[in-house]
Amino acid sequence: MSEESRHRVDIHYCTGCRWLLRSAWMAQELLTTFEDEINELTLHPGSGGIFEVWVDDARIWSRKEMGGFPEITRLKQLVRDQVSPERSLGHSDRKPSGNVP
């Protein structure tokens, strides 16, 4: 895969809420699963209860809007939809037919 087709991921987390470990774990999961698709992954310390995940210019998760944190399988599906939509993530990858979480 060429450098140009690879992607940037950003994770913004609240330091006051102690979400670094959670964020770093998710970072490792994403960098492992999408080793060929992710060009760089940035951790952004923040405040005020922020927890957001971005792929390139798309915000794929906002704790405040979604009311919590994503399951890691769900987060990987959302990243996959941005970076490699045709790819299956294996046995845990059942796309909901509607808005079922």
Add this chain to the structure above:
Amino acid sequence: MSEESRHRVDIHYCTGCRWLLRSAWMAQELLTTFEDEINELTLHPGSGGIFEVWVDDARIWSRKEMGGFPEITRLKQLVRDQVSPERSLGHSDRKPSGNVP
């Protein structure tokens, strides 16, 4: 500390060498110790045995030049020298008087 005075850290690691876990651990150490000084920390998957750490535009570690990996206490000293030179890192922070590692 104002946004403008905060710093960016970059860690480049070789995926083929399986250095993600090591890099993510160092990332968490740096983000914990320098919570107020680091604005963003980026993990860059790479190849060819690369392991480099940058603070802003300064390369503070290169595995190929230094012949290995830094001890975490040494790495924190090198980051500290860039982001907060006056700060003591506590009991583990004994500055070598010469080039002693």
